Amino acid sequence: MPILTDRTLAELRASLPETASACVEAIVEEVPGYDRAFDPALRSNIERAVEQALSGFVATQIEGDRATSRATLDGAYRLGQGEAASGRSTDALLAAYRVGARVAWAQFAGSAVAAEEPAANVAALAEKTFAFIDELSAQSLAGHTAALTARTRELARRRDQLTAALVAGEARPALEHLAESARWKAPETLTALVVDGEPRTALATALGERALWSPVADGPTVVLVPGVRSNARNGLLERCVGTPAALGPTVAWTEAGESVRQALRALRFASDDDGADCDELLPELALDSAPLVATRLRERAVAPLEDLSPAKREVLAETLLAWLLHQGRRDEVAGRLHVHPQTVRYRMNTVRELYGDALTDPRRVLELTLGLLVEARTEPTSDAKDER
Structure with a gap:
């Protein structure tokens, strides 16, 4: 049963275009996100949409016609979807509803009071007005959320495609197209971070939203990190x-696949406590890329130690490598090996007897250093550890 007289209802309906226009005007003036200028055609469409919603209110809430209720709510749902597509937030959407409800109620109340409607009717009109706005806003919020969820999933899918293409080393035009499709602003550089295990949540937070995560079912996690500086x-x-990890070289973003490949190779040198940085492992990586050459260098480097026990051979090889890397500075060598400097002196006397002039030949020193780097990659035996 209608809560207002026929004359008041007729006046309300006649004033709907003016009420809709007033609602839109107030929303544009008061709500951030709607304060940009609309072209005349778009504003006219918005005003018609508001007028249809108000007409639905009059029909369903005041006149008691439930036939148009579903259509009105569906329209509110679609409105929410459209607002999400326009990039407006739910805060802006709900604020627009609040402003619109205030203006619409002022117009409705003015008509009711002017028509001398009883106070009970005006109170009932107020209750129904704000209940209807709540219902509409809930539907629009649902539409907005559904649209954002769908868009988020789609963008995530496109980012996965972009990441896979970067890892695979696809050509620049394809990468640029995928980046644009994923709404991902390409940085100047990318650095591959490879983690052999489950990355910590803190890592994802630190890397930020622009980092690209490779969805790998098996094997290490690959993350492409934008703009990594050398000091970071x-x-x-x-x-x-706590988890083995390796960093590839920092490269132009379209060359990220090469950074991934180098990081995966460097991961072999990582442990739970010490990550591997490609920039600090260039000799090792060079040797790793030529296994036959590396084997030959190792064999030549340890040949003078062949007649020693495995434990003694490993101890002297380690000592010689430290001595070469630290250019014979005994205290530094002792610190690296965690032994007394006198122990270094004793060991090096033995090494000199075995290697002779090779320790003063620059070319042989280079070969020895590279070969012993390969030897150092093998795990020391328990006997060698005890002898230290």
Whole structure:
């Protein structure tokens, strides 16, 4: 049963275009996100949409016609979807509803009071007005959320496609197209971070939204990190302590696939406590890329130690490598090996007897250093550890 007289209802209906226009005007003036200028055609469409919603209110809530209720609510749902597509937030959408409800109620109340409607009718009109706006806003919010969820999933799918293409090393035009499709602003550089295990949540937070995560079912996790500076590399690896991790070289973003490949190779040198940085492992990576050459260098480097026990051979090889890397500075060598400097002196006397002039030949020193780097990659035996 209608809550207002026929004359008041007729006046309300006649004033709907004016009420709709007033609602839109107030929303544009008061709600951030709607304060940009609409072209005349778009504003006219919006005003018609508001007028249809108000007409639905009059029909369903005041006149008691439930036939148009579903259509009105469906329209509110679609409105929410459209607002999401336009990039407006739910806060802006709900604020627009609040402003619109205030203006519409002022217009409705003015008509009811002017028509001398009883106070009970005006109170009932107020209750129904704001209940209807709540119902409409809930439907629009649902539409907005559904649209954002669908868009988020679609963008995530496109980012996965972009990441896979970067890892695979696809051509620049394809990468640029995928980046645009994923709404991902390409940085100047990317650095591959490879983690052999489940990355910590703190790592994802630190890397930010622009980092690209490779959806790998099996094997290490690959993350492409934008704009890594040289002084930030250690910090990235420190965030992965507890899980083997490796950093590839920083390269132009379209060359990210090469960074991934180098990081995967460097992962062999990582441990739970120490990450591997490609920039610090260039000799090792060079040797790793030529296994036959590396084997030959190792064999030549340890040949003078062949007649020693495995434990003694490993201890002297380690000592010689440290001595070469630290250019014979005994205290530094002792610190690296965690032994007394006198122990280094004793061991090096034995080494000199075995290697002779090779320790003063620059070319042989280079070969020895590379060969012993390969030898150092093998795990020391328990006997060698005890002898230290």
